[in-house]
Amino acid sequence: MVNDPALLQTLYSSLTDRQGFHGFLEQLTEAANGCAAQLVVIRKQPLRIDHLWHHGLSDEFLGWYLDNNMIAQDVVSNHAIHQPPGFFQSALALLPESNVDEDYDKWENDQDMLDSAWFVVHSTQSHCHVLTIQRTVSQGPYLAEELKALDRLVPFIRQAVQMYRQLSEQRLAASSLSAVIDVLPDATFILDDQALILHSNRAARSLVKKETCLKISDQRLSFGEKDVQDSFLRSSIQVVRSSHLADADYRTDLLILQRETRRPLLLAIRPIESSELLAGGALVTVYDPEQRALPSADLIAGYFNLSPMEAQLCADLVAGLSLKEVAALRHRSESTLRTYLKQVFAKTGYHRQGELVSGILSALLH
Numbered sequence: 278m279v280n281d282p283a284l285l286q287t288l289y290s291s292l293t294d295r296q297g298f299h300g301f302l303e304q305l306t307e308a309a310n311g312c313a314a315q316l317v318v319i320r321k322q323p324l325r326i327d328h329l330w331h332h333g334l335s336d337e338f339l340g341w342y343l344d345n346n347m348i349a350q351d352v353v354s355n356h357a358i359h360q361p362p363g364f365f366q367s368a369l370a371l372l373p374e375s376n377v378d379e380d381y382d383k384w385e386n387d388q389d390m391l392d393s394a395w396f397v398v399h400s401t402q403s404h405c406h407v408l409t410i411q412r413t414v415s416q417g418p419y420l421a422e423e424l425k426a427l428d429r430l431v432p433f434i435r436q437a438v439q440m441y442r443q444l445s446e447q448r449l450a451a452s453s454l455s456a457v458i459d460v461l462p463d464a465t466f467i468l469d470d471q472a473l474i475l476h477s478n479r480a481a482r483s484l485v486k487k488e489t490c491l492k493i494s495d496q497r498l499s500f501g502e503k504d505v506q507d508s509f510l511r512s513s514i515q516v517v518r519s520s521h522l523a524d525a526d527y528r529t530d531l532l533i534l535q536r537e538t539r540r541p542l543l544l545a546i547r548p549i550e551s552s553e554l555l556a557g558g559a560l561v562t563v564y565d566p567e568q569r570a571l572p573s574a575d576l577i578a579g580y581f582n583l584s585p586m587e588a589q590l591c592a593d594l595v596a597g598l599s600l601k602e603v604a605a606l607r608h609r610s611e612s613t614l615r616t617y618l619k620q621v622f623a624k625t626g627y628h629r630q631g632e633l634v635s636g637i638l639s640a641l642l643h
Contacts, residue, residue: 281308283304284301284304284305284308284430285433287300287301287304288301288433288434288437289437291437291441292437292440292441292444297330297441298316298330298437298441299330299331299332302314302315302316302330302331302332303332303333305332305410305430306332306333306410309394309410309423309427310412310416311333311394311410311411311412311416312333312390312411312412312413312416313331313332313333313334313410313411314331314332314333314408314409314410314411315329315330315331315332315334315407315408315409316329316330316331316398316406316407316408316438317329317330317354317406317407317408317409318404318405318406319348319354319357319358319404319405319406319407320403320404321358321402321403321404321405322403324348324349324354324355324358325346325348326343326348327404333411352368352371352372353368353371353393353395353407353409354407356371357395357397357405357407358400358405360397360400361397361400362396362397362398362399362400362435363396363397364396364424364428364431365394365395365396365419365424365427365428365431366394366395366396366424367392367393367394367418367419367424368392368393368394368395368409369391369392369418369419389413389414389415390411390412390413390414391412391413391414391416391417391418392411392412392417392418392419393409393410393411393412393419394409394410394412394419394423394424394427395407395408395409395410396408396431398434398435398438399435399438399439399442406438408434410427455467455475455476455478458476458478458560459478459479460478461478461480461562462480462569463480463562463563463564463565463569463642464477464478464480464481464483464484464485464562464563464565465477465478465480465481465560465561465562465563466481466498466560466561466562467549467558467559467560467561468498468513468517468549468558468559468560468561469558470517470558471517472497472498472513472514472517472559473496473497474493474496474497474498475558477493481563484563484565488534488536488542489501490502490505490534490535490536490542491534491542491544491563498561500534502535505532505533505534508532509532509544509546512530512532512546512631513546513559515530516529516530516546516547516548516559517548517558517559519548529545529546529547529548529631529632529635529636529639530545530546530629530631530632530635531543531544531545531546531630531631531632531634531635531638532544532546532631533597533599534563539567540566540567540596540597541566541597542563542564542565542566542597543563543564543566543595543597543634543638544561544562544563544564545561545562545563545564545634545635545638545639546559546560546561546635547559547560547561547562547635547639548560562638564638564642566596566597569642571592571595571596571638571642572592572595572637572638572641572642573592574588574589574591574592575588576641577591577592577595577637577641580640580641581621581624581625581637582624583621583624583625584620586617587617587620587621587624589607590603590607590614590617590618590621591621591633591634591637593606593607594630594633594634595634595637595638600614600615600618618630621633
């Protein structure tokens with residue numbers, strides 16, 4: 278059974294199948310010579326079903342089961358919630374110690390159920406995942422060798438369920454972040470821990486349509502200039518890596534996207550810290566100085582307690598100018614500007630030019 282490629286392929290296909298584990302349970306039921314199967318997410322207190330994938334149970338039966346809160350009498354469920362993750366067992370061993378009423382007997386008699394092979398897939402303090410495969414009287418009870426054969430599937434099922442949970446949590450986190458960035462005025466993208474785009478807001482989608490300096494290709498940000506593409510690759514790797522490390526030095530970065538005859542776009546990359554809901558990633562914001570006024574030198578000076586010359590340098594860098602361009606504009610040598618920049622780093626706590634500009638935009642652009 279465990280060597281059946283189609284069964285295992287269907288199991289792992291459940292991770293992306295909109296129907297979840299329903300298709301796998303159908304194939305598992307047939308492979309195990311059963312009549313029905315369920316993968317249930319049980320809340321322990323109060324005892325209830327939070328989610329259910331199933332095969333072989335009619336809508337009428339499921340309605341009756343849920344409406345009458347039959348899980349309160351379900352022998353397997355009441356036993357499973359107190360057990361750690363394990364291997365397949367027969368439900369027949371539980372029946373002598375069970376205390377069920379006429380409704381439960383009616384369920385088993387009407388459904389012609391005789392036995393169930395079940396195991397605890399995953400268990401936490403609040404929830405329990407249980408997989409059960411039923412058999413009718415005509416199919417007979419599960420034999421020890423059959424349970425042992427089913428046990429070979431346990432590691433694969435457990436891994437698939439764990440992966441499904443992680444993906445679901447990431448999708449939930451992305452959905453929550455999406456709701457936040459959808460109201461932001463600047464073009465914003467959420468990248469996962471592989472720098473793939475999970476979500477982009479309306480401003481981002483509009484920007485990609487009208488600008489030629491960046492686009493989306495295969496769920497990744499792509500840039501017209503090779504040096505910008507290479508810089509983004511390096512920066513995104515470092516920023517995403519820092520999202521897993523709370524004490525990482527490399528926290529943010531900024532890229533300049535040049536536009537012919539127009540002021541450049543500013544692309545800031547910031548980490549989304551790894552959590553139970555999202556395995557790290559990056560928040561990418563593209564600022565268009567033609568759409569929003571950038572922080573002035575006076576505003577920067579007041580916020581960061583900088584001298585007029587230091588603040589003016591920061592304002593010029595925020596505008597997308599290089600040190601060489603600032604030197605020509607302000608009639609200063611590059612060495613003098615580098616001295617100012619070192620002083621700014623010492624006062625602000627930033628260590629790199631891109632980090633400085635990104636930090637200024639984050640702090641002062643609302």
